[in-house]
Amino acid sequence: MSDLMIEHLKLFHRSQARIERKLDDLTARVSSLESGHAVLVGHMGHIEMTLAGQQVALDKINNRLDRIELRLSLAEEA
Numbered sequence: 001m002s003d004l005m006i007e008h009l010k011l012f013h014r015s016q017a018r019i020e021r022k023l024d025d026l027t028a029r030v031s032s033l034e035s036g037h038a039v040l041v042g043h044m045g046h047i048e049m050t051l052a053g054q055q056v057a058l059d060k061i062n063n064r065l066d067r068i069e070l071r072l073s074l075a076e077e078a
Contacts, residue, residue: 068074
């Protein structure tokens with residue numbers, strides 16, 4: 001009877017060890033995904049800053065164009 005219990009305990013131990021290895025692998029994979037996500041968020045922040053800068057530049061150009069049209073009497077009347 002005790003030999004049967006020992007064999008079952010060994011089987012449970014091997015199963016537990018296999019589950020722990022899989023858990024370690026999944027933990028490493030999730031960590032890698034989180035790192036990649038952080039990099040992407042950083043890149044998106046940079047892109048948003050670049051787009052905001054371009055919008056400011058376009059607004060300035062638009063304002064200058066409006067003033068030039070007014071000066072040359074080219075502006076359409078509203």
